[in-house]
Amino acid sequence: MVWPFSSSSSDGVKKTSGGAFESPSRTNRAKCYEGRDAFFECLDRNNILDSINTKAGQAAATKACGGENLVFEKNCAHSWVEYFKKQRVVNYQKEQTIKRIEAEGGEIQAPQLPTRSSR
Amino acid sequence: MSSPCNCVVRSARQLRSASGLRNELRAPTRRTFSSAQSPAAAIRRAIAQNGRFQAQKAWPQNGNTFGRIARDMGGARGFSNSTSKQALKTIEQVRARNKGGPFNLTAAVLFVATACGLYAYFTYEKERMARQRIAEQTKGVGKPKVGGAFDLVDQDGIRFTNEDMAGKYALVYFGFTHCPDICPDELDKMALMHEKVKEKCGENVMMPIMISCDPARDTPAVLKEYLKEFHPDFIGLTGTYENVKDACKVYRVYFSTPANVKPGQDYLVDHSIYFYLMDPEGDFVEAIGRNFTADQAAKVISDHIKDWTGPLNKKDRWTS
Numbered sequence A: 001m002v003w004p005f006s007s008s009s010s011d012g013v014k015k016t017s018g019g020a021f022e023s024p025s026r027t028n029r030a031k032c033y034e035g036r037d038a039f040f041e042c043l044d045r046n047n048i049l050d051s052i053n054t055k056a057g058q059a060a061a062t063k064a065c066g067g068e069n070l071v072f073e074k075n076c077a078h079s080w081v082e083y084f085k086k087q088r089v090v091n092y093q094k095e096q097t098i099k100r101i102e103a104e105g106g107e108i109q110a111p112q113l114p115t116r117s118s119r
Numbered sequence B: 001m002s003s004p005c006n007c008v009v010r011s012a013r014q015l016r017s018a019s020g021l022r023n024e025l026r027a028p029t030r031r032t033f034s035s036a037q038s039p040a041a042a043i044r045r046a047i048a049q050n051g052r053f054q055a056q057k058a059w060p061q062n063g064n065t066f067g068r069i070a071r072d073m074g075g076a077r078g079f080s081n082s083t084s085k086q087a088l089k090t091i092e093q094v095r096a097r098n099k100g101g102p103f104n105l106t107a108a109v110l111f112v113a114t115a116c117g118l119y120a121y122f123t124y125e126k127e128r129m130a131r132q133r134i135a136e137q138t139k140g141v142g143k144p145k146v147g148g149a150f151d152l153v154d155q156d157g158i159r160f161t162n163e164d165m166a167g168k169y170a171l172v173y174f175g176f177t178h179c180p181d182i183c184p185d186e187l188d189k190m191a192l193m194h195e196k197v198k199e200k201c202g203e204n205v206m207m208p209i210m211i212s213c214d215p216a217r218d219t220p221a222v223l224k225e226y227l228k229e230f231h232p233d234f235i236g237l238t239g240t241y242e243n244v245k246d247a248c249k250v251y252r253v254y255f256s257t258p259a260n261v262k263p264g265q266d267y268l269v270d271h272s273i274y275f276y277l278m279d280p281e282g283d284f285v286e287a288i289g290r291n292f293t294a295d296q297a298a299k300v301i302s303d304h305i306k307d308w309t310g311p312l313n314k315k316d317r318w319t320s
Helices: A026-045 A055-075 A078-103 B002-026 B033-057 B060-100 B105-137 B182-201 B220-227 B241-250 B294-307
Strands: B151-153 B159-161 B169-175 B206-212 B235-237 B275-278 B284-288
Touching: A026 A055, A026 A078, A055 A078, B105 B284, B105 B294, B151 B241, B169 B182, B169 B294, B182 B206, B182 B275, B182 B294, B206 B220, B206 B241, B220 B235, B275 B294, B284 B294
Parallel strands: B169 B206, B206 B235
Antiparallel strands: B151 B159, B169 B275, B275 B284
8 A cells, every 4th residue: 555544445446335336437447357357367376266156165265365356346346246256157157068069069159139141 | 372371370370279278278177078179179260260261262152152161160169169268167167166165255254244243233132132121020010119209318418209319320229337347348339330330321320329227326427427438429318217117118128227226226237238220210120239240230230221211310419
């Protein structure tokens, strides 16, 4: 901390009492993504996938990447933190499913609305 | 007897030239029936000339008879001459035919050009018809209708209804400012799409509109602050909870904003993430999903706009 008098809440992004962004501007979003990526990198290094859905996962994440988690929480709206942590698990499962289907020789097609190319 | 001598010399010369002709004919091609015949024709010609000469000089009293013979022979000569010309032609034709069969370069070029032209034309027409079908699908009776009347306010607090969209294409996106990652990405894409469509179809042809599904937090001021980071042309719409709900309903958009939220409460909104392209009459044209790149989407939109034959109001919203 460069300024010893600054409170801990003012060096993150400005948030409402409920933990939401006061203004979800581009710079604030970028800061949040940065915090998220650092936290996820740490989880990757420690081989942790789920940092939210199970008690054990939460504990492991706090133990291995507590610092990164704090920065992440500070720079993001609370709802975003939850969203990204859950998204990490979902994305991983999606990747595994795609890999499995491809290994079985199936083809993956992204769901899409009927357009003229698919008619 | 100098004149018959001359005749013999001349006929001999003719014979030689005839055989020369034969050689010429024979050299480049196979020996054909007609080329074999030509020396005989030359001999006949020589005899005919001799005959006529003698008939005129030596036996003038029998001129008639010899004249007739000469004429006959002359006729024969004429005939033989013409056959030799025809033969030459035929040989050339035969040669050409032997070379490339019934096809030649000109025919091939014409054929390919015609095929390409027809293919391009039919492909274009097919695409145009498909677009027209998509555009008109929602115009019929008994079809599910997307879009319709709504009553909202824009980012400057000015009332904005579906009638403000009349005369222009509109690209409508539903989102909320507190959206973590998808909406910002999609709005960035929408800015790109808007620029590309402007490039292709001109200014003020399409309105890029974002309708908020989070009226509790997205006031006009918040929307204004938020959207100016994406594109200055973007129009942000919000309103009372009921009005926003109605707008979402006519566009068949699902959203999950709680009706009563406390100030400062932190929540996310689940919502449908499609771009809705609406035509100048307010009818739904096509939905563009996340799988489209900005380029692909801009092409789809521009093609639809170029298909439009009805009136377009190209005036700016604020000056009209």
